[in-house]
Amino acid sequence: MTGFGDRYRASVDARGRLCAGIDPHTELLEAWGLSVDADGLGRFADICIEALGPAAAVIKPQVAFFEAFGSAGFAVLERVITGCREAGALVLADAKRGDIGSTMAAYAQSWLGESSPLVSDAVTVSPYLGFGSLAPAVDAARAGGRGVFVLARTSNPEGAQVQLADADGRTVGQRIVDDAAAVNADGSATVGVVVGATRAHGLDLSALRGPILSPGLGAQGATAADLPEVFADADSSWLLPASSRGVLRAGPDVAAVRAAFEQARDEIESAL
């Protein structure tokens, strides 16, 4: 079984360090001249699969925007996951799941179980029921060569209330990073962390040995030029900046979305 770290490295080495988000906001469906219903969502998804599937190392569909259309939206999400994986991208389902351990096991089966129609290469999870509650997802990911990305220091201003709180002399965010590093001591890089690019995070990421997903580029104001300073102490080979609207606003033309992605990725690669 190839570990997630090896699969992740192979994909990023081939395609570069930018995670393409697929976030079908109502505003984007309208700007693309699409109906705000499951048909419009499906057309949006097909353009994204064609534009980004063969180009991006990692593609992150934001589950919330598909869920908003009920079962028809989930059918489109399944198509996005399958289509992007078939095109050679790793798919990181942005579901931000977190619950007591037994329910977490069901979430793990949904997003990381081989037999699930939603099976992805990795899923985002929330550690605020305790890092240990994520164990079923971590175990399922490790067993399948997949990954989990744990929220540590998010890009939104409200995150500070919880993530900067003191946890026995460390911040809660640092404790999450340290717990992730402990899992990754096996060398599998099963656990990535999510650290926004929008501000100084104050974390010591040097022992993580796993991917650092960094949203906030583009629509939330961070730029490629900010990355070297924000992540000065991290191993930049593990850094995976992410952008959704910043790329998608170039649509609906497939070639234009591809070009916007490639430009953003090239700016990141030059900056890092």
Ligand SMILES: O=C(O)c1cc(=O)[nH]c(=O)n1[C@@H]1O[C@H](COP(=O)(O)O)[C@@H](O)[C@H]1O
């Ligand atoms: O886990 C995430 O991806 C995430 C964490 C975070 O701290 N901030 C953040 O913006 N995100 C997600 O990243 C995407 C950002 O979208 P844009 O602001 O359009 O690039 C959204 O899907 C967010 O839910």
